[in-house]
Amino acid sequence: MWLKDAPLIREDERADVNQESLDRIFTIPESNGATLARIEKAISSNLDGFLREHIVAEEKPMPEIEEEFSSVEITEKPFYVSAYTDFILKHLVAQSVHTSSPGFIGHMSSALPYFMLPMSKIITALNQNMVKVETSKAFTPMERQVLGMLHNLVYQRDDTFYKKWLHSPDHALGAFCSGGTIANITALWVARNNILGERAISRKGLHGAIQEAGIKGLVVLVSQRGHYSLLKAVDLLGLGRDNLITIPTDKHHKVDVSVMHDRAMELQDQGYKVLSVVGIAGATETGSVDPLKEIASLGKQLGCHFHVDAAWGGPTLFSEKYKGLLEGIDHADSVTIDAHKQFYVPMGAGMVLFKDPNAMRSVELHAEYIIRRGSRDLGQQSLEGSRPGMALLVHAGLNIIGQKGYEMLIDQGIEKAKYFAQIIEEHDDFELLVRPELNILGYRFAPKWVRECLQSTDNETANWINEKLDFINKNIQKAQRAEGKTFVSRTRIGFEKYNGSQLVYFRVILANPLTKQADLHRVLRHQLKFAGHEIARQILSEIKNRCG
Ligand SMILES: Cc1ncc(COP(=O)(O)O)c(C=O)c1O
Incomplete structure (x- = not known):
């Protein structure tokens, strides 16, 4: 059946x-x-x-x-x-899952502007294939224009630059793709072929090209908060997952550039070549932004590629007030931005931008029946083959919401996150663990008396208490999800405040414009309801006994 x-x-x-x-x-x-x-x-x-x-x-x-x-x-x-x-x-x-519900504040999905629905229908109705002009015609320059607009947002080059390169058939300001994962893979693919030389890698394969370059291997350096798509990238590109070198972060979850520098030097001394240093603008779990300017200087010193994963935080550049947080992004050789995150476009739209319009030539490929040499076919450079005209939705957003509209959305999200952080800090039962830099924050259920005990007790007891709190928080999150009225996600990372102990916490993302302050209070009320359940109460009394 x-x-x-x-x-x-x-x-x-x-x-x-x-x-x-x-x-x-x-x-x-x-x-x-x-x-x-x-x-x-x-x-x-x-x-x-x-x-x-x-x-x-x-x-x-x-x-x-x-x-x-x-x-x-x-x-x-x-x-x-x-x-x-x-x-x-x-x-x-x-x-x-009701991802657009105002109380659904745990993942990177939000409500969408109403016009995205009929626009999506136009894309389906036209069924253009972006791989080649023969099946996309006007969609090709439209997609290139979108990439140009985003390139301009990041790199702010002058009119002459965009006149020269925007529609140049042999050049690309970036590539449109299905999301941040493909964008990150594309960035490192281009970097790899440029560093090893396109000829060497396409003729001899990775092993041969590495031998020819006289190096032991290629490594990529990123903070320990880097997105797992980078692991997929190094795996696919033949570098090996062990060669994605993760660098510790400071108490604000930003990569420690001096450690990154020292690790790069060590690896170079061992015969490795640094393919790329990667900075994150809006880490998935903490929303933190790495010191991009300092990473840019390190990249320059190492003579390697500098990639910024701004899949989440890229649109912060629309905000006069907060764009300074991404200072240094314009030094990046490539930048990932997801449209299906803070551009409020439905799933399936990401972009990678390249500072140099020649960068993507190292991955160019031609075939006789399509993507012919000298043609305007976007498939010459893109990792994916057949692709829908999703760029229309970004084009629509950029024209209908515009710079000012996106600025408001970004500012409101960050301010809402600050408000939520404030009410958590003022609350006796919750502990703010990840202070928002953008619109992502983290906290856990931890009554004030437990926190006081944690501050004054020995390490062993603190670890024991934190494990008990992990259990309670995990269960609150599961019960809240099951009830389905409000939702936060949960994750687990190390916190300097607790000697690097890994703690379970609630992860909140405030990008949905429908979410109001009352919804945030509602989320906490629901969590307190679950924290009052028998099992949680029993564990709290065990903690009380141990704390004395
Ligand atoms: C910082 C960052 N980079 C990359 C990605 C991957 O994006 P996608 O899920 O669109 O492939 C994500 C997704 O959450 C992300 O947060």
């Missing part, structure tokens, strides 16, 4: 497969009263209402959901669109 509800669907809800029915699904939209048409109308007229109505709050166990999607048979007698849509509403939409 294909769908779990299939036995419940009447025979007359099954379609005959014939030429006429095939023609219909490729041409004739359903009548206005049909389920799919009603959904489209509801989504267009009141998206929030649609999501509230159809996403149910209670958590259904994953194995039950898996059961509903467990058959691998492909149906011979397919369903009518309406019958299928009913199934989807009941089993898929209902069990999705």
